[in-house]
């Protein structure tokens with residue numbers, strides 16, 4: 001389609017592909033052959049659109065943030081994915097993938113989760129569609145994200161704590177792939193971000209592309225033109241960013257800034273800034289940028305934000321960044337905390353700590369007064385209130401809490 005889309009072989013430039021064990025080969029090629037005809041079928045489109053509207057609550061508002069606009073000297077619009085059912089953008093993707101699983105005759109759903117947001121979004125659509133749901137989650141995350149584990153269980157999912165490696169997201173992905181190898185026939189693996197073997201990065205980007213599809217007509221309504229000057233989003237694996245930029249990737253009028261998690265800083269060992277610190281390698285089925293030691297051991301990612309805690313990045317984003325189409329900013333923990341308080345006090349919106357990384361990017365850019373800036377608030381911050389309060393010294397300008 002365009003130079004930033006996936007090619008016939010499943011690559012974005014030099015990144016991507018499908019590096020899977022032989023036992024999954026048939027599964028993956030079946031999916032490669034099935035996904036586009038399904039996504040383009042009338043049946044699928046009708047069901048998907050209907051659920052996005054009546055179940056998820058789309059379109060999500062494009063909100064003109066008056067006070068923040070004044071502060072940053074631009075016309076700032078927030079794309080409110082935080083208002084979706086289950087509190088983030090992840091449900092756009094899980095709805096689409098479960099419809100796909102049903103059309104392919106699969107009876108069992110598996111998924112990986114880090115913070116638990118993708119696990120909850122998957123367990124939710126499994127309840128909706130009456131499908132068996134099993135979730136892999138690092139033991140460390142099971143302990144620190146207890147509420148989401150309880151939500152998944154209440155929704156009827158089985159949650160398996162993973163005890164290999166660092167017991168976090170990356171290990172949960174490996175375990176989900178291992179399970180998939182054991183039950184390839186009946187299982188559909190719902191991948192949570194623009195990662196994994198082809199065609200997953202393309203599937204997830206297409207499911208999230210509803211975000212920029214809406215931005216286009218919402219901007220036309222509000223500004224009389226259907227494109228912004230700037231797009232800003234945070235990146236973990238890359239799904240909310242992919243959705244935000246999907247319809248604008250080839251539009252050179254639109255500058256794109258993505259915020260990855262710097263943790264304590266990109267010059268420290270405590271970082272999740274894959275595009276700043278990663279080198280080429282293969283992780284979870286695709287060639288991309290990976291944080292790894294010189295001999296190829298995956299390094300643990302570190303950030304205050306559980307949803308950005310991944311040592312890889314989607315191949316689409318590795319390509320966009322390396323070709324210079326997107327600019328990548330590393331946002332440190334303290335900058336994200338500050339930005340989270342700022343949005344809360346200036347607009348009455350408590351953002352997810354992941355989304356606060358995107359807000360923090362505003363401070364690093366300079367705008368002219370009539371620049372139209374669209375920033376995606378990927379999720380709500382209810383899950384992060386404790387983290388904000390425990391780190392409130394980063395935001396002392398907003399008062400004593």
Ligand SMILES: *Cc1c(COP(=O)(O)O)cnc(C)c1O
Pocket residue numbers: 088089090117118192193194234235236237238239240241307308352354355378379380
């Ligand atoms: C999971 C998550 C992210 C990071 O994932 P992407 O695939 O990069 O979008 C960001 N924000 C929120 C609220 C999340 O739940």
